Amino acid sequence: MFSKTCEYALRALIFIAQQSGNGSRTGIKDISKGISSPEYFIAKILQDLSKKGFVQSAKGPNGGFFMDEQNLDVTIADIVREIDGDKLFSGCGLGLEQCSETHPCPIHDQFKSIRNNIREMLESSRIRIFADNLDLKLTHLKV
Structure with a gap:
């Protein structure tokens, strides 16, 4: 029903949302492992979704992807x-x-x-x- 890109995006956003519940930021490796997706593919998807405001990202040692309250209501x-x-x-x-x-x-x-x-x-x-x-x-x- 959905494209493979859309399936991975939905799974990744749900995973990130769950991890964000306790204030955590999640890296690509953990997301990829958590939803059984290819790392490179999910990185490109999340980069695009971040630019479009569906997910937040932070760089650095404590960086990763996370969702704020507004993202959770998408x-x-x-x-x-x-x-x-x-x-x-x-x-x-x-x-x-x-x-x-x-x-x-x-x-x-x-x-x-x-x-x-x-x-x-x-x-x-x-x-x-x-x-x-x-x-x-x-x-x-x-x-």
């Missing part, structure tokens, strides 16, 4: 839109260029309902919720 939909664009929320289920209410594809009506449910779920899901669920051991990011 929705999953915001991150998906930033990385993968709006296609998940508005695209055709069959990938057709022309698909609309007046010119529908064969699965248009059924897919529109599913797409709207996904959009609502992602727009109501905040990074903070997922970090809290990790703390409570209700979910996991790595097997």
Whole structure:
């Protein structure tokens, strides 16, 4: 459903949010290990997300990535839109260029309902919720 970049970004942000709960800053090696991702790939993703304000970073011996209160309230939909664009929320289920209410594809009506449910779920899901669920051991990011 998401690109690999988006999957890693979401996992990394949730991991960083959990670590930020106790005031910690987390380095690339720990993030990569914590979410089972390639170090170089996650470094590039986080560099981009930091520039765009989704995560904070600090350099130096006590540096690393962290999230402030504002970052913790970002929705999953915001991150998906930033990385993968709006296609998940508005695209055709069959990938057709022309698909609309007046010119529908064969699965248009059924897919529109599913797409709207996904959009609502992602727009109501905040990074903070997922970090809290990790703390409570209700979910996991790595097997």
